[in-house]
Amino acid sequence: MPAGSAVFAERSSGPWPKSMKHTSRSIIEKKKQGKRITALSLYDYPSARIAEEAGVDLLMVGDSVGMVFLGQPSTRDVTVEDILYHTRAVTRAARQTFVVADMPIHSYEDPETALQNAKRFIDEGGADAVKLEGGIKIQPQIQKLVAAGIPVMGHLGLLPQSTGSQFHVHGKTPEEAKAILDDAKALDRLGVFAIVLECVPATLAAAVTQAVPCPTIGIGAGAGTDGQVLVLQDILGIRSSVSPRFVRRYAKLEEIMKKAIRGYCRDVLRGKFPSHKESF
Ligand code: KIV
Numbered sequence: 587m588p589a590g591s592a593v594f595a596e597r598s599s600g601p602w603p604k605s606m607k608h609t610s611r612s613i614i615e616k617k618k619q620g621k622r623i624t625a626l627s628l629y630d631y632p633s634a635r636i637a638e639e640a641g642v643d644l645l646m647v648g649d650s651v652g653m654v655f656l657g658q659p660s661t662r663d664v665t666v667e668d669i670l671y672h673t674r675a676v677t678r679a680a681r682q683t684f685v686v687a688d689m690p691i692h693s694y695e696d697p698e699t700a701l702q703n704a705k706r707f708i709d710e711g712g713a714d715a716v717k718l719e720g721g722i723k724i725q726p727q728i729q730k731l732v733a734a735g736i737p738v739m740g741h742l743g744l745l746p747q748s749t750g751s752q753f754h755v756h757g758k759t760p761e762e763a764k765a766i767l768d769d770a771k772a773l774d775r776l777g778v779f780a781i782v783l784e785c786v787p788a789t790l791a792a793a794v795t796q797a798v799p800c801p802t803i804g805i806g807a808g809a810g811t812d813g814q815v816l817v818l819q820d821i822l823g824i825r826s827s828v829s830p831r832f833v834r835r836y837a838k839l840e841e842i843m844k845k846a847i848r849g850y851c852r853d854v855l856r857g858k859f860p861s862h863k864e865s866f
Pocket residue numbers: 627646647648649650651688782805815816817
């Protein structure tokens with residue numbers, strides 16, 4: 587039995603075989619056991635299948651889908667239907683991995699709207715949890731979701747739904763740092779199971795991580811958080827725009843893809859594809 591297996595749940599529905607699956611409790615347990623949490627933001631079935639086989643703990647269907655996958659200028663044009671569509675694709679592949687659907691802009695403007703949309707991500711999308719950007723300002727929304735039994739992930743620091751495509755470090759002044767720390771404590775008290783810290787100084791992220799019992803997942807927040815998340819396309823090197831400084835590329839897939847596509851086109855143009863063996 588794997589460590590912490592008592593807090594894994596048996597997935598009881600869905601078209602896939604029953605298997606042990608991460609839950610919000612097993613994610614929290616990882617922090618208690620001093621184990622780091624691995625997370626990726628991705629949006630499609632084959633990527634989710636590969637990420638699960640590679641052993642990632644948590645998948646986010648981030649609203650970064652707008653910029654990374656749909657060619658939009660920011661995350662602000664992403665709709666509930668977009669996240670639902672991509673969440674369904676990801677949850678079809680994720681049998682053990684915990685899936686968090688990102689609630690897009692305007693989908694949680696008041697507690698009732700938040701509940702209706704969160705329920706759709708869980709019931710129709712198959713997500714295990716939802717993520718909302720913001721601190722104490724969205725307390726009523728978080729209370730509503732937690733009271734309904736929906737696992738909620740918080741998101742502090744850089745909030746792309748507010749800042750658009752502007753990327754800069756948040757929490758550099760003592761006032762900003764205190765506000766982020768206070769928001770993190772408030773989110774934890776409200777019952778979120780984890781908090782994303784985006785683009786904040788490493789010292790602040792480490793201080794937040796020490797201050798709250800729930801796990802922190804950093805992106806551009808240094809090494810002192812309980813886990814890390816990056817966008818899959820960024821680590822694979824297939825993102826067209828310039829990557830932020832906090833991204834580490836583990837592959838140059840864009841070059842590999844171009845080479846393969848050029849090879850295919852060359853063979854078609856020269857009449858070398860398909861061959862006799864590839865024909866009926
Ligand atoms: O939209 C997203 O992908 C995210 C994660 C990177 C945290 O919010």
